[in-house]
Amino acid sequence: MRIAILGGGVGGLGLAYFLSRHAPTPLRIDLFEEGAAVGGLAGKFQHRGRWFDRHYHVVLASDRHLRGLIRDLGLEAALTFARSRSGLWDGSRIIPFDDPLDLVRFPYLGWVDKARLIATILFCQHAGDPEGLHAVELEPWLVRLGGARAFERVWAPLLRTKFDGAFDGIPATYLWSRIRRMQSTRDTGGAVEKLGILRGGTHALVDSLTAVLPQTGDVTIETNARVTGLEPEGRSTWVYVDGREPRGPYDVVVSTLPSPVHDRVARSGGAAARVPVPDRYLGLIDVVVVLERQLSPYYTLYLLDPSLPFTGVMETTNLVPGGERGGTHLVYLPRYADAAGKEYGQDDETLKARYVGRLFEMFPELDPGDVQGVYLFRERFVEPVHLVGGAFPVFPESLETRRPGVYLMNTGRLYPLLHNCQAVVAMAHRTALYLLERHG
Ligand SMILES: Cc1cc2nc3c(=O)[nH]c(=O)nc-3n(C[C@H](O)[C@H](O)[C@H](O)COP(=O)(O)OP(=O)(O)OC[C@H]3O[C@@H](n4cnc5c(N)ncnc54)[C@H](O)[C@@H]3O)c2cc1C
Known part of the structure; x- marks a missing residue:
């Protein structure tokens, strides 16, 4: 069987890995990646001769599928877990927000509101009906459950920064899935949150997959290979790559491209997705500030200050053992x-200057001499946004396109789960087994 995989992120690479590992007879797999390197959202950048993740990535203790892959690739010893601390920036100071006592001391809510906030969190931890919550809009649901004050003082500022201002039509599953995922990061007493980090970053997983794939079977990886179209021929499909001869024909094509890109590429081959998810995507601007010294002891700072241009402050090196930071924070x-919006449209230097300027205002003790470098990375399609009334993807129907033999396996199909490497690796594994059973 000849298989084409479109996209070389964790999803595409993971799918190639599981297909070749489980296939009873060797498969011929060609993977096409638009970028100069594979990795997608889990890609890397170089600073002073060392490689770092372009975007902050952590592993949770409960990430069973991801940890299984890490183990299979012999990277287990590179995974370390450390206490992760969170805080809330209220516009003038950091309020610790990472253990139950912090909630007791939280200054912006009275006792009744705090009790309702805890009830909201407990409800999400125990509610088991995501399809029911998909039909309920987040804002009125949160106000009903936790009260108007908790909504205005805590939830609304966080949601505004997360959704680029407006969160109308977002379903209650949004909070449900986040709270459930983060629940597993707490120890049994619930007091301490621990998160894992791979030495060398998540791209160590990507590098390892890339190295191992050619040895697992007949797998080729082409970079700088932007797929522009698909062309049916009988039961097979040709893949068109920008500026190159058509590739194929393939018995099976699996696209891992974001839905708008897939639909554009697949239009010519009549292979649009059958399940129209997600309803839209949010893009991402990620400014990475490399410092000589630690900024704060927190891994995450959530922001209650709407004037800040960024969504949070994530200091990943707080999870890395001291000796391994090598003086880099x-x-x-x-x-x-929104990738079509005004913020996304600004040039890199303007954005860097504004974001770093605001960071200096938050931390006046920060000295310009502390900054080793500032980098900016943009992604057009990052966060799949699902709306109340939108389709609810169910595996394996959600993989189907309008053309037999062509499938779509992207993060839009994970809902109501969040998109992360654990969910993507689990989906890749499940998809590989499904395809081998159906076509093998
Ligand atoms: C800021 C941020 C923080 C994150 N934090 C975490 C975390 O802490 N833990 C965690 O587990 N996960 C985290 N994630 C999520 C994780 O990175 C993603 O879920 C995962 O990498 C998605 O992999 P993918 O292969 O599905 O998609 P992608 O990585 O988007 O891969 C799609 C690939 O397709 C390629 N492509 C696009 N168009 C074409 C074309 N026409 N032809 C060929 N190739 C094309 C792209 O270049 C890309 O490489 C984070 C993501 C971000 C952005």
Whole structure:
């Protein structure tokens, strides 16, 4: 069987890995990646001769499928877990927000509102009906459950920064899935949150997959290979790659491209997705500030200050054992933004100057001499956004396109789960087994 995989992120590479590992007879797999290197959202950048993740990435203790892959690739020893601390920036100071006592001390809510906030979190931890919650809009649901004050003072500022201002039509599953995922990061007493980080970054997983794939079977990886179209021929499909001869014909094509890109590429081959998800995407601007010294002890700072242009402050090196930081501290300033919007459209230097300027205002003790470098990475399609009333993807129907033999396996299909490497690796594994059963 000849298989083409479109896209070389964790999803495409993971699919190639599981297909070749489980196939009873060797498969011929060609993977096409538009970028100069594979990795997609889990890609890397170089600073002073060392490689770092372009975007902050952590592993959770409960990431069973991801940890299984890490183990299979012999990277287990490179995975370390450390206490992760969170805080809330209220516009003038950091309020610790990572253990139950912090909630007791939280200054912006009275006792009744705090109790309702806890009830909201407990409800999400125990509610088991995501399809029911998909039909309910987040804002009125949160106000009903936790009260108007908790909504205005805590949830609304966080949601505004996360959704580039407006969160109308977002379903209750949004909070449900986040709270459930983060629940597993707590120890049994619930007091300490621990997160894992791969030495060398998540791209160590990508590098390892890339190295191992050619040895697992007949797998080729082409980079700088932008797929522009598909062409049916009988039961097979040709893949058109920008500026190159058509490739194929393939018995099976699996696209891992974001839905708008897939639909554009697949139009010619009549292979649009059958399940129209997600309803839209948010893009991302991620400014990475490389510092000589630690900024704060927090891994995450959530922001209650709407004037800040970024969504949070993520200091990933707080999870890395001291000796391995090598005098380098990484602070990520992500901003989720509509790729067609004004913020996304600004040039790199303007954005860097504004984001770093605001960071200096937050931390006046930061000295310009502390900054080793500032980098900016943009992604057009990052966060799949699902709306109340939108389709609810169910595996394996959600993989289907209008053309037999062509499938779509992207992060839009994970809903109501969040998109992360654990969910993507699990989906890739499941998809590989499904395809081998159906076509093998
Ligand atoms: C800021 C941020 C923080 C994150 N934090 C975490 C975390 O802490 N833990 C975690 O597990 N996950 C995290 N994630 C999520 C994780 O990175 C993604 O879920 C995962 O990498 C998605 O992989 P993918 O292969 O599905 O998609 P992608 O990585 O988007 O891969 C799609 C690939 O397709 C390629 N492509 C696009 N168009 C074409 C074309 N026409 N032809 C050929 N190729 C094309 C792209 O270049 C890309 O390489 C984070 C993501 C971001 C952005």
